[in-house]
Amino acid sequence: MKDRNIIYRSEIYVYDQDRPLPAVVRNYTEEDFDDLIQIQSECFPPPFPSELWWNKEQLKNHVTLFPEGALCIEVNGELAGSLTGLITDFDPEHPNHTWEEVTDNGYIRNHNPNGNTLYIVDISVRPKYRKLGLGKIMMQSMYHVVIQKGLDRLLGGGRMPGYHKKADEMSASEYLQAVVKGELKDPVITFLLRCGRMPIGVVENYLEDEESCGYAALMEWKNPFK
Template identity: 55%
Template sequence: MYKELYVFRNGIPIKAVIRNYSPDDFEALIQVQQDSFPPPFPQDLLWNPEQLGNHTERFPEGAICAEADGRIVGSMTALRLPQAMFRQKHSWDEATDSGYIRNHDPTGDTLYVVDVCVTPAYRQTGLGKWLMQTMYEVTVNLGLRRLLGGGRMPGYRAAFLENGMTAQKYLEAIIQGERKDPVLSYLLRCGRMPVEVVENYLEDEDSLNYAVLMEWNNPFWKEND
């Protein structure tokens, strides 16, 4: 997969590329993660070469990156899982095999998001939305039921300390436009729909370990596909 497009940085159009990533990109991808998720985010959750190798070998269609100004500035990774996996609550570790995706199921009907990130200098350019749009295209092209994944809620810790707000109430406040969250608000703008709040989804101090499962249903999917 390879596509070129323009995004706007500080009001100026810049050419960008979204493509599948390869082993030659691993060092740059790890740097993007380091830039995107500084402490207190657990640094042992950032990509390592073995995980990235599994992404490109087991499911290359779900391993994409974004380039701008001649360098990688964002990435998104996914795997396929069966619908039966989601009949009970799960954590990020359980759904993604701790990021190693050895549980990737080539027959699974759900495209599960492992990670999406854009380096801070290229946020607000639309690249994050284009990465998500590309994964929607993968969902459609493979004839899958939906795209699903847990969205961090990094603004929740501050809201909880402020007034003891529950995670569910925090989500409702975002949907009602009373609050904004850098991740959940972005996912809503991308067309993702909330499914449920999940406790102990990921070790994440800013989110108090909560996340919101959010999906995008393939409008072209048919039961007998």
């Protein structure tokens, strides 16, 4: 397949209960930066440190180095969420890594156009829009990018924010299996399962994340055409 930059735009309807609302999934651009930072502030309010929200240098790199991996969704003309990815070369035999390492701390200067894996850097949805299924819609849109670019998979580390409540009773791997079996629910892992992502293991020291006790579940979606 001939490689080219995707200018992604998909017009759809999302449902607020029984009420359809017009929505658009598209690539985000420099004109969206202020809104994207505002979304981060709503998704990660204090005491989350504001210096860890997106900054304009990071966002500039996203739209410059890999614009195909910079997606956002509008609902009724308002920016409601974003999903950011980069391409990396992933070796399933050596899965351990940290978020900082694989995403260049969100700056994606290590984006590798010749890699085999689209790696999810971040997904954010404004709290007031979180019952509309926007995260799943954006994730499915990123699957289109995986297919168009002929990559092997989409991959990312999923936080396990419910794990700290069970850490005294089970290992992180056992917690993940309990969520997969439906014995437990986890707000992030359950969401990723609903998006079609499959767990391939647990990595430790992925993020400084007390709720997940530093663990993350590696969650994969394989390109069905490969």
